[in-house]
Amino acid sequence: MDADETVAGLLEERTRLLAIGYRMLGSRAEAEDAVQDTYIRWYRMTDAERNAVRVPAAWLTTAMTRVCLNVLASARHRRESYVGEWLPEPVRPHSSLGETAALVDPVEQAMRADELTMALMVMLEALTPGERVVFVLHDVFGYSFDDVAGIVGRTSQACRKLASTARRHIEEERRRGATVEQHRLVVESFISACMTGDVAALVARLDPDAVATSDGGGHVRAALRPIVGADRVARFLLGGLNKSADLKATLEEDAGETRLVLRRGDEVVGVASFEVVGDRITQVWLMLNPTKLATWQKDVDEARHTSAPDPVEGA
Known part of the structure; x- marks a missing residue:
């Protein structure tokens, strides 16, 4: 050779x-x-x-x-x-x-x-x-x-x-974990409740001990520690969405799970992933760190040199 x-x-x-x-x-x-x-x-x-x-x-x-x-x-x-x-x-x-x-x-x-x-x-x-x-x-x-x-x-x-x-x-x-179909149905139901702003409906779709973890990496504001408890998780997520009226939220399926993708214009500024057990969400993982979202952008090379603004305030 x-x-x-x-x-x-x-x-x-x-x-x-x-x-x-x-x-x-x-x-x-x-x-x-x-x-x-x-x-x-x-x-x-x-x-x-x-x-x-x-x-x-x-x-x-x-x-x-x-x-x-x-x-x-x-x-x-x-x-x-x-x-x-x-x-x-x-x-x-x-x-x-x-x-x-x-x-x-x-x-x-x-x-x-x-x-x-x-x-x-x-x-x-x-x-x-x-x-x-x-x-x-x-x-x-x-x-x-x-x-x-x-x-x-x-x-x-x-x-x-x-x-x-x-x-x-x-x-x-x-x-x-739930099956792919169960995961999709539970997440869709959860996001529908989230869009209405109904805290009680959101809490009903969360496990009582649900945990929300967000990663901003110091580039954008995010909760510095996990949010624990259905009521606190629901209010944390609703609070973040309500403070960013220019966000577009869409559900996307890939790799056996349904995720919530947050965009500001054409830029992806957040990706939420969910763990579903039975008919409730037990974990919410919210990625906000722009350096970990670089490959989600339309122009990957350009995205590596930009920092997205913060869609969710820290708790």
Whole structure:
């Protein structure tokens, strides 16, 4: 294989690496940084070192996974300085750009390869770094435990135990959750009540212990701590909507869940995701951080350099 073919093959791996990195880190930007760091490590090697690598794709996966493990190990410290609550970045759906399936960025297709709901991403955040990485590599991307062991530097048996623990937590979460149809119906009913401004109707559609978590990242105003309790959650959401009369709210379905997308003009300024158990909403996750909504904009490159105004006041 000549040099041009090698470079082309390496670049083709970027989509897969980014999809893996997003599931490991919960952030498109952090996943992109991890992939970039991985390629830097590859090109810092001498020609002789690169030529000695029998399977470059495997080397890249191993190097990127170790970068992600380092990021996850430092995540707690970094998030202590994060302004407010940290939430995983919601994956952009087809509908946000009005693209046909044939025109969607292959990276976006890979990001949506499975039902990557916000509830699942939040659950992944609750796993230990080892559990999360092993689960993603084995259960999501199909690597054998022997291969995973070589990547993360543990024994195959240890990886099986990590995956088993992670799988148990994930399956418990999935069993609690509603079907796609139930999720859609409950969220539609909730949003209909929200649009009428009827607090009592909203509270009736929320679990008594419902929690609303918003992520503004210090770029826009958001609740610095989770809002707990059906009545407080209902009033928090209604208060935010009432203070922003220029917002357009639409329901959009993707990745097995129904979400509320808030726009000001053509710009997406908020995405609300919901966990539904039975016939009530138990969790509301509200993403307001413009840096985590960059891929939802019509012009992604331009959106990365803009900050959206705040649609919801802090509580």
